[in-house]
Amino acid sequence: MNKTFKIYAVIFIIVMVILALLEVNKKETTDWRKTFDRNEKSPFGLFVFSNEAKDLFKGNLKKVEQAPYEYYNQYKKEPHNIVLIENNIDKESWKKILDQVAKGSDAMLMASRMPKQISDTIGYYDSEISFEEENVLKLTDKKYQNDFIKLDKFPSGRGFSFIKPGVVVLGKTVEKKNADQANFIKIKFGKGNIYAHSEPLFLTNYYLLKPGNVKYAQDVFSYLPDRETLWFVENNSKTSRFFMRFILSNPALKYAWWIFLGGLVLFIFFNAKRKQRIVPVIEPLRNTSVDFVKSIGNLYLQEGDFHDMMAKKAQYFLNKVRIDLLIDTQDLDTDFAKKLQLKTGKPMEIINEAISLIKRAQDPYAQVMKEDLARINKLLDDILK
Incomplete structure (x- = not known):
């Protein structure tokens, strides 16, 4: 075993030991961002809801990755249900959704901040109604009195105020120090209905995995008729296309990748020092x-x-x-x-x-x-x- 190989071996062992110590002592950090991503397993992702939604809607759920404007220009639909959860939808798509509702469809909108196009059209105003760190979501229907959900992690505290006549309050935010505030309403629009819920947080992984909380979600969606339901989801094609995204997203593969790059740098460094300089070609003297x-x-x-x-x-x-x-x-x-x-x-x-x-x-x-x-x-x- 030559000296150079021994140096490589010692450096490699030291690097492996350091990485092992970092891995053992590493503290798992929780991502508390409110992503509302159907593929995200973080606390405020929709991975659990996305997997259970098919049973919740009795097999009538269809996930649509197209924008509503594109979808409804391509397909002519009979009256159906529309579900939107914290979507970034353009103005033309909202017009298409309202047109479908006017023809007899029902739309369930869940967003902490309702789009101005919707609030101006159906007549209500959403605002921040609570500053408490904890609150309880309840439904006003007596048959759902025993079904509620407690929000103890970063509730939005938003609800509806200045509600115009004709708007039905279906759910409220209950707090100890403040009066109840509306967070779930129903508005008649043409031949259909619009349901608006200002606290979509109850659909995230963190809350659905707690015992008893699924019942509240079932009660909310029970207002929709038993028919085809379209859930307009964010298009996954917007995610990163970087060729290394799979390796870097997996901790084990990521560490292996960095070890490989480190070893390659060390090899180039030590190997370059051993290489002899290029000997210039000296042409022999010509016989003149x-x-x-x-x-x-x-x-x-x-x-x-x-x-x-x-x-x-x-x-x-x-x-x-x-x-x-x-x-x-x-x-x-x-x-x-x-x-x-x-x-x-x-x-x-x-x-x-x-x-x-x-x-x-x-x-x-x-x-x-x-x-x-x-x-x-x-x-x-x-x-x-």
Whole structure:
């Protein structure tokens, strides 16, 4: 086991121990926000009601995720029931709902703050009627006198005041220090009825799970006829589409994800230190001898000094003869010509012509043409082949 691996192992164990201690000592926090979300299991969500609503309405409940305006433009409905619980509904959708009620449908509206379109249309005013931390919801009908619900966690304290004639009070908020205030009313509208309840909190998980509280909810909805009921719910497509939402919403997966990211960062950090820097590629030095010779040759050619070039060629040739052929080149006479012919095997005519040109190259006063330079260059190269 090398040293680097040991470091990784120690760091990983330390991180795991810290996370374990945090998990053990972590205090569960309760989300007391009034979300009224049918999928939310927090105290003030509607998860329990959403699951039990089918039995509450005897199988006649349909959850609609479309806005009422879109739904009623798409479907023509016979008289039915409409349920709305703390919905954010646009003005045109309210017009569609009121139009359905006028034709014989019944609407059950449950909201701590009633929309102005509804209050102005049916004639009542909702306001804050209580500032107590606890109150009791009761129905006015004598047959429901024994069914009530006690709100001991964040009641809205809202109700209805300045009620116009024709509005029937079905439920009240009862307090010890204050007079009873209306919180559940019924209004005749066209051929149908509108039921408005100002305290939807009794439908949340926290209260429905308490013994006996379900009966109050059953009593409230018993005012609706036994027929098809449409519950307009918030569209779940508005929820986050972040690809990590499932992992981050699950504590175990969330911790695993953060451990993975931490380990990846540590791996990159330590691994990067071990990597050698990139060795730059050094190109080898180029052999520029040929280029140099070409440059010198071009220089002589441009200057037109054929005599000097011819002399250097002759000097180079004689040097090669002395070194390679071991022939003395001090005297370029007949004896030299014979030895060169014997060593190279070239015809005597070529040998004699080459010697003649060499002598001309060595004579500083001789006239040399371009053709002479080309001829001596060819003859000397042929002899040394």
